[in-house]
Amino acid sequence: MSALALVGHQFRFDQKAFWRNPASVGFTVFFPVLLLVIFGSIFGGSTVAVRGTHIETDTYYVPAIITMSIISATMQTLAMSLVIAREDGRLKRGRGTPMPSWVFIAGRVGNSIVTAVLMLALLAVIGGLFYGVSFAWERLPAILLVLAVGAASFSCLGIALTAAIPTQDAAAPIVNFLLLPLYFLSGVFIPEDQLPSGIIHFADVFPIRHFFLAFFDAYVPGGAQAVDWGHLLIVAIWGLGGLLLAIRFFRWTPRSG
Amino acid sequence: MPEPAISICGLRMSYGETEAVRGIDLEVASGEIFAFLGPNGAGKTSTVEILEGYRKRTGGEVSVLGEDPATAGRAWRDRIGIVLQSNSLDPYLTVRESIELYAGYFSRPRSVEETIALVGLGEKADDRARKLSGGQQRRLDVGMALVGDPELLFLDEPTTGFDPSARRQFWDVIAGLRDLGKTVFLTTHYMDEAQRLADRVTIIAGGRIVAEGTPEDLGDRENAAATIRYRDAAGAEVSIETVDPVRELNRLTGEALARGEDLEGLEVTRPSLEDVYLSLTSTAERAGTE
Structure with a gap:
């Protein structure tokens, strides 16, 4: 072949x-x-202030949860499944x-990216049907570009992270310990107008906040530009760093035995 | 004589201060089933991982199918099959899918169905790996190594933890490989496994080879003292060690017949391979600790 x-x-x-x-x-x-349904039920009907303009909470949460599901399909899935396969x-x-x-890694990354695209489609459909968040078709190229950069970058970070995970049992706790707090601090779970600015500044150090903002701008029409290159560049730099770490530290043999 | 499948000369492997392999020589002929025996920590796994190309050796010459495993590439791996010490299956793929997946990795794979039959999993072909018993999983593991139609197959402690019937089924699969003309390098710490399967056995202990030969003549068992056991007329156990069992038996049975007695439970035994193995490896371990 x-x-x-x-x-x-x-x-x-x-x-x-x-x-x-x-x-x-x-x-x-x-x-x-499930998270989209929960957040939609709890906070639905109110508005969120995003950089001065008020938008529906549902309009906020659809791209937020898509952001999270892309990170989950790539970084989380790869870190966990590669550690399991390694051990x-x-x-x-x-x-x-x-x-x-x-080839083995490429197959797994391909799997993650395809899953991420499917999640985009699934959540966009649910958002459109049940929460009245229409999909901006003219933004599709921008959405796919941001998704591609994010999925690739978070895939690299997931592969790099495997080097820090010693056992199969440690995979889920380590991944969740890193990601869950950042989802809260980055405005993915809690609307950013509820977050103190100190927290936002802290979250700005990490790629999740930047990926969320880039994806939000692409998904929700009305912002100045479809693609915020600054945020996307920061995500890509994190991804590149992950790639270098993965090349240097990824291991193929089990840690145990 | 054809080129040997494996030849090792003066192989050494150290981990820091610890010498796991202390200069071993061995040769495995093409088409032979070769058993490499030794207790845990004897240097078995280090040696087999060097032969498989997973580990870089500290010293010595190694040739596997005519190439140095430390530098050999994809074309070389196309000719070998590896079964690791622990199962390495995707639990969510079926038997057939697992074998199809591995078939895709090799340039001239065997037929998938034929391979499934070869490892005796025909009835389980559509079951997911996680649903199989330990013995069946191990046979699937072997099937994934065989589907590439390798010339040389490495089996690292393939039946550890098996129940007796699973072990026998596994042995039948390996015995079948002999008919296909495959070379098999088997590591094990089960004597009966080596005795049952191997053409030749080499025992390693403390990083050195302590014995080699066919399972029959290993440790000069042919000429070792035999033990004759029976119960006498009073029912007491009698055990006689002799280097000349034929004459000794003749004397015992002659006398018994003359007295009109039976020799209840009469048996003549040679030291088993297990006995030879235990005495050889314990000697080597003692030497190692001195």
Whole structure:
């Protein structure tokens, strides 16, 4: 098989395994939908001040939860599934075959990006049908660009993070410990007009806040520009840093034994 | 004589101050089932990981299928199959899918259905790996290594933790590989496994080779003292060690017949491979600690 056909081959089986795994489907697919419903029920009907203009809370939460689900499909899914495969010896086993190692990673990243696109579609449809948040089709190129940069960057960060996770049991706690507080502090879960400016400044250090703002600007028409290159650049720099760390520290053999 | 599948000369492996492998030589002929035996920590896994290309050696010469595993590339890995010490399966893929996935990695794979039959999982082909028993998972693991149609197969402690019937089923699969002309490098710490499967056995202990030979003549068992056991007329256990069991038996049975007695529970045993193994490895361990 050519390298590209091999990536497709790997991806096909990764997709099957992903959709059959109740943990991955539950966390990556159902959890964001549940959060959208919860936030919509609690805060629906009021407005949020975003940089001086007031918008419907639902209009705020649809792109926010899509942001979270893209990070979940990429960084969270990759960090957890690669640690599990590493500690099971599946990465080591794959290294013993003629398949180039990067194909394995490419298959997994492909799986994550496809899942992220599906989540965008699913949440956009739910947002449109139940929360009256219409999808701005003219913004589709901008939305897909921001998604692509974000998905690629958070994939790199997820792969890099595996180096800091010693065991399968530690994967979920470490990933959640990093991501959950940042979702709150970055305005993804709590509207930003409720957050003290000190917290916003703190969150500005990390990529989640920038990705959320870039995605929000692309998704919600009315802002000055569809693509905020500044925020996107910061996300990409984080991704590049993740890539370098992954190249340097990623390991294929189990930590245990 | 054809080129050996594996040849090792003066192999050494150190981890810091610890010497795991202290200069071993061995050769595995093409088409042979070779058992590499030793207790835990004897240097078995270090050696096999060097042969598989996972680990860089500290010293010595190693050739596997004519190449140095430390530098060999994809074309070389296309000719070997590896079964690691622990199962490495995707729990959510079926038997058939797992084997299809690995078939895609190799340039000239065997047929998927044929491979499933070869490891005796025909009836389980559509079951997910997580639903299989430990023995079935291990056979799937072997199937994933065999689907690439390798010339050389590494099996690292393949039956650890098996119940007796699962072990026997596994042995049948490996015995079947002999008919396919595959070379098999098997590491194990089960004597009966080596005895049952291997053409040749090498025992490693304390990083050195302490014995090698066929399972029959290992440790000069052929010429070792035999033990004759029976119960005498009073029912007492009698045990006689002799280097000449034929003459000794003749004397015992002659006398018993003359007295009109039976020799209840009569048996003649040679030291088992297990006995030889235990005496060889314990000697080496003592030497190692001195």
